[in-house]
Amino acid sequence: MLEGELDGHLDYERHRRSSNANKRNGHSKKKVRTSLGESEISVPRDRDTSFYPMVVPKQGNMADGIENIIVSLYAKGKSVSDIE
Numbered sequence: 001m002l003e004g005e006l007d008g009h010l011d012y013e014r015h016r017r018s019s020n021a022n023k024r025n026g027h028s029k030k031k032v033r034t035s036l037g038e039s040e041i042s043v044p045r046d047r048d049t050s051f052y053p054m055v056v057p058k059q060g061n062m063a064d065g066i067e068n069i070i071v072s073l074y075a076k077g078k079s080v081s082d083i084e
Contacts, residue, residue, distance in 0.1 A: 002042075002043055005054060009046065009050070009051050010046060010051075021047075021048075023047050024047075027042040027045065030043050
């Protein structure tokens with residue numbers, strides 16, 4: 001889900017060439033709290049640090065409603081790897 005947000009931010013998909021100077025720059029780990037408990041996620045980064053995820057914002061540790069988003073993606077027929 002976060003990879004898709006970064007794809008939209010950078011205007012190219014992962015493993016594709018781009019003329020854009022701002023590129024992917026790995027991942028960072030982040031602990032988030034949900035209604036089901038605490039979980040550790042991997043958040044993608046870009047070189048300019050201009051990427052601000054909408055699902056789990058920077059400096060935030062609460063992921064309100066993320067379970068509903070994941071269930072709706074399953075209902076739409078997305079695979080586990082697509083959702084990751």
